[in-house]
Amino acid sequence: MKPPRLNSQYIPLVATGVVLAVLYVTGGCLFPNFFSLRVLVNLFGGNAVLGVAAIGATFVILSGGIDLSVGAVIGFTSILIATLVEEHHVAPLLAISLALLLGTGFGAGMGALIQRFELPPFLVTLAGMFLARGLAFVVRPDNLGIHHPFYAEGINHSLALQLDSRVSWPFAATCFVALFLVALVLAHYTRLGRNIYALGGDETSARLMGLPVARTKIATYTIGGFCSALAGVVYTFTTQNGDPAACVGKELEAIAAVVIGGTLLSGGVGFVAGTGMGVLILGLIQTLITYQNLNSWWTVIVVGLLLLLFILLQNVVSALSGRLDNTARHG
Amino acid sequence: GLFLASCGEEPAKTPGGAAAEAGGGAKKKQIVVGFSQIGAESGWRTANTESIQSEAKKRGIKLLFSDAQGKQENQINALRSFIAQGVDVIAFSPVIVSGWEPVLQEIKKAGIPVVLTDRAVDAKDDTLYATFIGSDFIEEGHRAGEWLAKATGGKAVIAELVGTPGAAPAIDRKKGFEEVLAKNPGMKIIKSQSGDFNRTKGKEVMEAFLKSPEAKQITALYAHNDDMALGAIQAIEEAGLKPGKDIVVVSIDGVRGAFQAMADGKLNCTVECNPLIGPQLFDAVEALLAKKTLPKRTGVMESVYEQSQAKEALPNRKY
Amino acid sequence: MASDASAPLLEIRGLTKSFPGVKALEGVDFTVRRGEVHALMGENGAGKSTLIKVLTGVYAPDGGTFRLGGAVIRPASTKEAEAVGISTVYQEVNLIPHLSVAENICLGRQPTRFGFVDWAGMTRRAVAALARVDLRIDVRRPLSSYSIAIQQLTALARALDVSARLLILDEPTSSLDAREVGELFQVLRKLRAEGLGIVMVTHFLDQVYAIADRITVLRDGRLVGEYETAKLPRMELVSRMVGRDWSAVAAAPRAVAGVGEPTGEVLLELRNFGRPGLVGPVDFSLRAGEVMGLAGLLGSGRTETARLIFGIERARTGEMRLGGRPIKVHSPRQAIREGLAFTSENRKLEGIIPHLSVRENIILALQAREGLLRPLPRARQLALADEFIQLLGISTPGPEQAVMNLSGGNQQKVLLARWLALQPRLLILDEPTRGIDVGAKAEIEKLVQSLRAKGLAILFISSELEEVVRGCRRVVVLRDRVQVGELTGPALTEEGILQTIAGASHAP
Amino acid sequence: MRPERFQNRPVRWWSGLEWPVAGLALLLLFNLTFTPGFFHLELRNGHLYGSLVDIINRGSPVVILGLGMTLVIATGGVDLSVGAVMAIAGTVAAQLILRPGFSFPALILASLAVGTLAGCWNGFLVTWLRVQPLVATLVLMVGGRGIAQLLTNGQQIYFEDARLVFVGNGHLLGLPFPVLLSLALLGLTALLTRRTALGLFIESVGDNPRASEFAGVSTRTVKFVVYAFSGFCAGLAGLIDTSNIKSVDANKIGLTLELDAILAVVVGGTALTGGRFSLLGTVVGALFIRTLTTTMYAWNVKSDVAPVPKALAIIAVCLLQSPAFRRRLAAFRRASPS
Ligand SMILES: Nc1ncnc2c1ncn2[C@@H]1O[C@H](COP(=O)(O)OP(=O)(O)OP(=O)(O)O)[C@@H](O)[C@H]1O
Ligand SMILES: Nc1ncnc2c1ncn2[C@@H]1O[C@H](COP(=O)(O)OP(=O)(O)OP(=O)(O)O)[C@@H](O)[C@H]1O
Ligand SMILES: [Mg+2]
Ligand SMILES: [Mg+2]
16 A cells, blocks of 8 residues: 555566566577577567467457467468469558458457357357368468568568668567557557456456446457457568468467466456567577477477476466465555 | 489598588588478378488587477578577478578578478579479379379279378379379379378278269279378278279378288389488588589489389388 | 425336246336435345346346436446446446456546546546545555455445446445444435435345335335335335235244353364464354354454364464364365355355256255265255255245346355255354345244254354344454454343444453 | 246256257258268178268267366366377377287276376366466377377387277177267266266366365366366277277377367357256267268368368357357347338
8 A cells, every 4th residue: 555565466477577587598598699689589570470469369368268260360361462462463552451351350250259149259269260271271272472572572671670780670570569569558558458357357247337348349359350360461471471271279379378478368367568478488488499409299398398387387476476465465 | 413422331521521621721610400390290201300310410410400390480480590590501391382582581691501301492582592302292193193094004083082281292292193194084083082191081081982972983092192091991991892902092102001001912002202311411411511503403212112012122111 | 205206216117027937027116216215125036136137237128118317218238327327236246356446446437548548547536436435445456355345335436436316236235334334324325415316225124214215115026015214114114025924023033032051062162263364363162052153343354264164264373173172174175074064155156056056056065075976866855955945935946946046145045055954063154144135034043043952053153233142142253353352141232242343341 | 936937847968958969960951961872871791881870980089088078168177188198098009009918908908097197187287286277288288299209209100909900990789889989988977977976066166166165075176087087088089099090190190189079068068168068968069070071071072171161060050059149039030020
């Protein structure tokens, strides 16, 4: 009350930050040139797709739902853009807008099904995943490079920021950071954002409190759909390619990033900032594993174990903070 | 530029020399190669990895090996971290054909030569990589088709088990095979469905084929890989038919299981697709570091095996 | 009343609503005027909560019309109801536990700056809103870190935060203590003077007579009548509610008074028992065949004491003896095996299994004690369920009805049945009469006494001092999470308890 | 209040089954009219042969996984690791069979035990370490195949042992052995949950874990048991799948089968939020999904676009089951004539 104490709700977030820092410093101590600008840029550029997808997943999970269609929508979006641009000679910006529109609409559709017919999100978005993946293959059964100058020169040269003679900041990373900032504001400074938290906290209560539950729920999945489609667009930026089979299982990675970022899967508790850090942590883990030169099956085992370790660490920290909280109140 | 292949017994010394020439003064510097593998999705792939790793060890080359678990994003990240780690040569088996230009350009900017293995990339600018070592999937499809044409006298009603949708081998093996069919009007595909390159699906799909009203007409089976063929063979047996006789079976890869099946008379032919490219890969690496130019494309030693050769070849199969 | 008879604020005509298997409301008329407090009364399951939920758009009515200030309204959601000026505090606390108190008050109508939520402004507004209900707490903390009472006051503050014409309170006082009720009424009187119409559902007759101007009574989903409080004697009201002569029921209360010294052996002994930071130390003992009360203000640590005994929380200091044997209880499971039973005050979260049937809810604890491998035969389950439905007068279409479809009070009875089915040695009742109508309350008191007579030891926690004094032979008083006194015999009066709570050195 | 009509009917094993069954019937009806030979059954080599047999045969692993998954979901959890656990159990079986002198029953026990052990690990994470089920089982889903590959060193293993081959390929009483296995498991599960109090405890834990704990139900034990059981089921399914193709391929076996199992549970009418569950519903759900796949084979739907009809069919069945949908439909019908 009197001295502004660290609110216990922020402790998981701080824990995530600490782990991120520890991982980064560990890498720097173990490997030469880990602290180089290039590694840092790669971290953002290489994880931009995951980052964008995970931010969408954050909102959906905060609302108490889940979105399994992320990876499939990325695949669909990328192949749609590639086909439109390369085979139908549609202007890239138009193709991108169209893809974003479709993805957003797709999210809204799933949201409407979930909301209006009270179907479980797990199921609807799983069906959404099948649908989007199947449709991606209907658009085109194999991958297709995008050679349009907008991509070849625009995205990769004009829009990339040259940091020094050899390293440049890719436009994909700019998209990730920009979306991250928008999401921060959306989550914490808009009514919609706060309603999403309330919805995830307790749906019945939210309804009785007169919050626009239906609209919020649909909006959440719409945001999710938009982010998935945007991730697909970013995918085309990083690879200059459309692939109907792209990003299989990306949704699980996104969920992992969200969870690592301290958001509860049950909804109502969490932070966009945490997700940002979660994405970087996943990226760092992958980089470290590449640097460490591990064998393939070890890679998956290590990733599994790290995920576990991380969740446990968070549980411990939260439990400790909970106790701290209690003693602070009574003591 | 493959003269090094003849060095057979003593490869470890020669590359040292080659590297020393390339590096000028830095005599003791060990060659570092970054290799990004697609994954470990099949026995074929494991043999491929194993060949590369053991060859690197044999030659005293430091190999940074990274496994992309079948994901292009992972592979791109790995390639980028190879740049950051400052390797001498980057080699990789691309997961898919397109989508490599941005990262290849980065590699080029960093002045690192690239060797592609197993699968090619679709890039307009072919200076982005030094050479491609690998099988020609279209050619494999051709060979399977031609063998079948010869064995059946140009008359066959074929069921086809396609590989994973969108994968380069699946697309090209189908294409090569169909090119042969175009020349043989007596051969036609009446059933075609994906078996995802695995046994379970191969068996399942074949079961469904055999229950369709057209099942009785099927005289031949073309499977895009041995695994699917082996699954399908079981389904054929369970339907009370004799694989290899009632239905002629031809597939691609040449794994040991396929040789066993040929020895048992259940599989008729397998077109080899050789994963043991380690020696060729490092020959190329050393040649590159010696500033030699390589042909854009290097084939792999491969052949077609029939039942008659199976018993004899079986003990020598490494994968 | 006469002053404002011309234009009623709210007029409901012929309201009908049924649920599968249940006619919850049948042709009910209901009128509220400006500047009055109108009590909505009725037994458990009479349809009070349903009426409110239909009015506020939570449920769609099957038939009937609403007029607010003369205009026909048909709210389809709480939001729409709020927009026309109907503000509600529901029976169970319905807020978002993880969010801060401030957000809970302002959610959906946060002050904004350039379209973005203004957090500082929100905190100020929340503090102001809470000041109206006389609460001063850190509004930035999560709601869940506060007690149920504070949560209920927060809900009230939220309801008052909009400019409402009609304020609806569904059992607002069920988790408030006497002082807080007084303060709440202060607020309500002020609002009434401002011309607000207030509908209040409650089971406390005293409170009704303290504040309500008019009373509408429902029974079995039908309207019994509308009365002016001043002209309706208590006995009359109760008879209207229960639909039979009150005297039969009313005979129960005083029956307890004459009970002498319990003869049973000492069953539960607590010595210096507690957990630093949570509650304690407490010292008392309880005999078989005795009802002992635990009294104190909200947050005084009564619930915590019960939870320590039952092993939900582990004690750190002192010792507990059960039947003379020292024992450390570390889980509810173990407590149950030792013959303990505990009804939680939080019915929704810690009590009912909502989707399971009445039967399954009743036998659950018994089955858990019997163990996995010894399932109760179906016939036995049904017999038990029927027995308790009869015994406690649980109003349900049948034993297979899902418990969530029962009214609040009937859910409470099902929970009581769950524990009675165990035939425990010690029964801990935490607010067992919360949200229960007079008739049932009397039934439960009677039941407590008959259980006592059978040799059960009972620890009785209630915020209603009257009830505690009437039913208990001894009362332990807690203040600020420590035991401050124990009252028996002539000292055991409502005044005595209040004095002990207030800190007069009256207790031994 | 006077009840209009008494709801005195206990929840029976068939209640809630009408919609999944209707969906399945609809699908079969479609095939009856449009797919020639779909219902053709004959006796070949002394056993039944035909598409319908394929459905129940190939559906067996999904049924088996689904039974375990039903219980897990009923406690409010989910098990994503079953596919990976299948791979581990299958690998163990295949490796042991190649080891001379290893007794066959011990082999079966060993691979089932490995599956159960994996389930125990999940249960341990969920109960003792309080990791959310989705994440806890994600760990093994990601890492499990790695473990399986570690065991085989990345090689595929082939075997011909007649006893092991029988598990997935044999016939008894004219029916494929896996079908009999899944029927037996259904019986066992029903016995386990309905003839003991386990079913009640699972439902109560799934519905309100805190209240169940306070009522003396050991939520830990209940949750632990269901995850272990799900692991056991995955072990059995892994055994069947491995035996079925006489080889083990740690990368492919059981891939995405966890999704099919979850779908089977949901199509069968068990809510993902936990609480009431229906074993028979899951069986019907699994058959529905399998029939869908077989139908698509019969119609030569290319496997890359096959997810589209699958998604549509699943949404349709779930809509049929959704009370909200039926309410809206009824309201629509009432509104339209006027
Ligand atoms: N969602 C529902 N589904 C089915 N029946 C319901 C539902 N809600 C309420 N009922 C039934 O409607 C009747 C009226 O319930 P209601 O909650 O309005 O009673 P109440 O007067 O508020 O009682 P209490 O004082 O116990 O809270 C009860 O019989 C109850 O079982
Ligand atoms: N004034 C308060 N400020 C902050 N937290 C409180 C306050 N009063 C209670 N709490 C918290 O609420 C929780 C529940 O305590 P509770 O009020 O239920 O105790 P109690 O004595 O049983 O009262 P009652 O049973 O009447 O509600 C406790 O954990 C306590 O920390
Ligand atoms: Mg009520
Ligand atoms: Mg209390």
